[in-house]
Amino acid sequence: MAFDVLAEARRQxxxxxxxxxxxxxxxxxxMRVHQIILSRVEDVxxxxxxTFARYEALVLLRFSRRGALPLGKMGDRLxxxxxxxxxxxxxxxxxxxxxxxxxxxxxxxxxxEITEDGRRIVGKATEAVTATQFGMGALDPDQLDALTDLxxxxxxxxxxxxx
Amino acid sequence: MAFDVLAEARRQxxxxxxxxxxxxxxxxxxMRVHQIILSRVEDVxxxxxxTFARYEALVLLRFSRRGALPLGKMGDRLxxxxxxxxxxxxxxxxxxxxxxxxxxxxxxxxxxEITEDGRRIVGKATEAVTATQFGMGALDPDQLDALTDLxxxxxxxxxxxxx
DNA sequence: TCAGCTTACTTGGACGTCCGAGTTTCGGTC
DNA sequence: GACCGAAACTCGGACGTCCAAGTAAGCTGA
Numbered sequence: 264m265a266f267d268v269l270a271e272a273r274r275q276x277x278x279x280x281x282x283x284x285x286x287x288x289x290x291x292x293x294m295r296v297h298q299i300i301l302s303r304v305e306d307v308x309x310x311x312x313x314t315f316a317r318y319e320a321l322v323l324l325r326f327s328r329r330g331a332l333p334l335g336k337m338g339d340r341l342x343x344x345x346x347x348x349x350x351x352x353x354x355x356x357x358x359x360x361x362x363x364x365x366x367x368x369x370x371x372x373x374x375x376e377i378t379e380d381g382r383r384i385v386g387k388a389t390e391a392v393t394a395t396q397f398g399m400g401a402l403d404p405d406q407l408d409a410l411t412d413l414x415x416x417x418x419x420x421x422x423x424x425x426x
Numbered sequence: 427m428a429f430d431v432l433a434e435a436r437r438q439x440x441x442x443x444x445x446x447x448x449x450x451x452x453x454x455x456x457m458r459v460h461q462i463i464l465s466r467v468e469d470v471x472x473x474x475x476x477t478f479a480r481y482e483a484l485v486l487l488r489f490s491r492r493g494a495l496p497l498g499k500m501g502d503r504l505x506x507x508x509x510x511x512x513x514x515x516x517x518x519x520x521x522x523x524x525x526x527x528x529x530x531x532x533x534x535x536x537x538x539e540i541t542e543d544g545r546r547i548v549g550k551a552t553e554a555v556t557a558t559q560f561g562m563g564a565l566d567p568d569q570l571d572a573l574t575d576l577x578x579x580x581x582x583x584x585x586x587x588x589x
Numbered sequence: 590t591c592a593g594c595t596t597a598c599t600t601g602g603a604c605g606t607c608c609g610a611g612t613t614t615c616g617g618t619c
Numbered sequence: 620g621a622c623c624g625a626a627a628c629t630c631g632g633a634c635g636t637c638c639a640a641g642t643a644a645g646c647t648g649a
Contacts, residue, residue, distance in 0.1 A: 264502060264586060264587050265587065265588065266587055267578075267581075267586070267587045268502075268503050268505070268586075268587070269574075269581075272485075272489075275489045281552060281556060282556035282557075283556045283559050283560060285567045285570040285571055285574070286556075286559040286560040286562045286563070286565075286570055287556070287560055288570070288574050289560070289562055289565070289570040289571075289573045289574045289577075290463050290467070290560035290561065290562055291482075292573070292574050292577040292578065292581070293456065293459055293460050293463055293573075293577065294460060294463070294464075294478075295505060295577075295581060295586070296456055296577045296580050296581060297456050297457060297460035298505065299580060299581065299584045299586075300453050300456055300457070300580075301457075303584075304453070315457075319454075322435075326435075326438045339427060339431075340431050342431070342458060342461065389444060393444060393445035393446045393449075393450070394445075396446050396449040397446060397449040397450055397452070397453035398453065398580075398584075399449045399452055399453055399580060400449070400583070401579050401580050401582070401583030402449075402452070402576065402579055402580065404448045406576055406579070407448040407449055407451070407452040408448055408452075409572070409576060410452045410455070410456075410573070410576045410577075411432075411448070411451050411452045411455050413565065413569055413572060413573045413576075414452075414455040414456065414458070414459045414573075415430075415455065416564050416565055416569070417459050417462060417463075417561075417562060417564050417565065418430075418432075418455070418458060418459060418462065419564070420563070420564030421462045421466075421561075423427060423430070423431075423458070423462075424427050424428065424429055424430045424431070425428065
């Protein structure tokens with residue numbers, strides 16, 4: 264592509280005097296960069312037979328004290344619906360990276376526990392992903408933090424946390 | 427949620443001396459804000475029976491000179507695979523917002539043409555979406571542009587356009 | 590104690606995205 | 620003029636996400 268399609272979209276938007284061109288452009292940029300990062304990270308994860316969603320879930324379990332968390336808590340931390348967590352844990356379990364374990368005291372609750380294979384793969388996958396800087400190698404650390412700070416404002420506004 | 431799960435993830439990441447914590451946090455923030463924006467915009471679009479993807483496609487056709495574009499060109503502009511465009515045009519056509527028209531000279535090519543209904547709905551939908559500032563009302567225009575500028579660097583790096 | 594509300598997870602279905610593979614058509618080359 | 624690679628689109632399948640609805644289990648209060 265020889266030109267910036269988002270800049271062109273904004274130009275058209277402004278020519279027609281439509282509202283909120285800056286917000287439109289920023290939102291569309293987010294959509295596009297999301298797509299870029301996801302694509303780059305998943306290219307690197309593919310040899311491990313992992314997607315970004317499953318990789319994140321494994322990292323979460325790897326970081327937890329006992330290597331196990333209730334599915335509901337996983338949904339809170341990953342900010343996913345319960346159904347998405349069920350789906351992800353299903354697949355990870357089929358791959359042998361995770362095991363479903365009943366909660367010792369609450370029979371409603373299921374724990375997902377990372378296996379030895381899971382620990383091994385998350386280590387290797389992390390090496391590969393960090394080597395690509397999560398697809399954001401074009402930004403220096405200050406720019407990355409500036410970006411994170413701007414995005415935090417949107418997250419607070421959405422009620423992710425008090426701020 | 428009473429705390430910033432991404433800040434907590436970064437803390438854990440750094441405690442273990444894993445690499446590229448700033449990139450990890452920025453990438454994860456993008457993922458989350460993408461989800462927030464998409465959810466907010468689609469909430470507003472739901473009454474029109476549109477998704478963001480289909481809305482964007484309609485806007486693109488609305489902006490085009492003849493109200494019609496080859497599917498391939500739509501894919502370039504929207505940065506989507508050909509199969510995604512086929513899917514979106516299928517649905518828009520079923521809704522009566524778009525019509526498939528054969529290309530006058532190249533029989534391989536199909537044009538998607540916006541209908542009168544399509545023009546009407548895109549106007550109404552745009553009013554609704556801009557009223558919500560594309561879910562980014564928490565940022566002022568300067569911050570939106572700063573965000574767009576940072577994201578542009580990633581897009582150029584990914585080869586979206588020469589820069 | 591037990592009825593009713595809440596919590597935790599699963600199921601079924603819709604949607605958008607991608608990939609790989611296939612069909613039709615175009616166009617340049619020999 | 621025929622061949623062969625390239626271009627444009629479609630099809631089938633996988634995946635992740637969401638929503639609505641359903642089931643099982645815990646909890647609360649009269």
